[in-house]
Amino acid sequence: MSDQHEHWQRTYRANPGMYGEQPSDPAVYAARLFRDRGALDVLELGAGHGRDAIHLARQGFRVTASDFSAEALAQLRERAEAEGLGDQVRTLEHDVRQPIPLPYRSVDAVYAHMLLCMNLSTQEIRDLVGEIHRVLKPGGVLVYTVRNTEDAHFGTGTALGDDIYEHGGFAVHFFSPELVDILATGWELRERQSFEEGELPRRLWRVTQELPRH
Incomplete structure (x- = not known):
C-alpha cells in the first residue's frame, strides 16, 4: 500500500479539504444511530481531512480520527x-493493515466511510474487522460503507486481483454480498443498505453490524 499512501498524501496536499465541509449521508446516519445506542467514544477509520469526524464531534461524541495520511490529519486537526x-x-496516524493501537473494549462505536474498500486484500479486511471487534465494547456498533460489485467500475481498469481494480491511481476493493456476510460472522448484521454517491454514480452499501452484549 506504500504507493497508495504516497498517492493519497499528494492528493490531500494538492486538494485541501477535497471532500468539502459537509458530512456524508452515512455520517449523519451513524451519528443518529450512535446516539440512540448511548455511545460516547467513537473511532473513525480512514477519517481523511475530517468532514465526518467533525460532524461526529459536533454531535457531542469523543472522536478518535484515524488515517494513514499525515497530511489529511493535519488538515483535520x-x-x-x-x-x-x-x-x-x-x-x-495509522495504517489499518497493522493492529489498531487502542486497548481492548475501549470504544463504543466504529465508523468507516469507504475505508474497508481501499487497496486491502480480503484477508487484511477480515483481520481489520477482527481488530474492530477487539476494540469495541460489548454491544458496540460498527457502521461502514463500501463500493460493491454492482458499481460501474467493477471489472474495469487495472485488475489487481481479489476484486481490486485501479482507476486514476486509486485502487478499490469491490465488495460482494458474500464478503459482507463473512465480515458479519460473530456479529449481529442489522442492515446492508444500498445507496449512491458522487459521479458515475458510485454504488455503495452502508453496513450496520453490532456485537452481542454478552
Missing part, C-alpha cells in the same frame, strides 16, 4: 481547533 472541537477530537 486545524479545522477541529478552529471550530473549538480540539478537546473532542484526537488524531491517530
Whole structure:
C-alpha cells in the first residue's frame, strides 16, 4: 500500500479539504444511530481531512480520527481547533493493515466511510474487522460503507486481483454480498443498505453490524 499512501498524501496536499465541509449521508446516519445506542467514544477509520469526524464531534461524541495520511490529519486537526472541537477530537496516524493501537473494549462505536474498500486484500479486511471487534465494547456498533460489485467500475481498469481494480491511481476493493456476510460472522448484521454517491454514480452499501452484549 506504500504507493497508495504516497498517492493519497499528494492528493490531500494538492486538494485541501477535497471532500468539502459537509458530512456524508452515512455520517449523519451513524451519528443518529450512535446516539440512540448511548455511545460516547467513537473511532473513525480512514477519517481523511475530517468532514465526518467533525460532524461526529459536533454531535457531542469523543472522536478518535484515524488515517494513514499525515497530511489529511493535519488538515483535520486545524479545522477541529478552529471550530473549538480540539478537546473532542484526537488524531491517530495509522495504517489499518497493522493492529489498531487502542486497548481492548475501549470504544463504543466504529465508523468507516469507504475505508474497508481501499487497496486491502480480503484477508487484511477480515483481520481489520477482527481488530474492530477487539476494540469495541460489548454491544458496540460498527457502521461502514463500501463500493460493491454492482458499481460501474467493477471489472474495469487495472485488475489487481481479489476484486481490486485501479482507476486514476486509486485502487478499490469491490465488495460482494458474500464478503459482507463473512465480515458479519460473530456479529449481529442489522442492515446492508444500498445507496449512491458522487459521479458515475458510485454504488455503495452502508453496513450496520453490532456485537452481542454478552
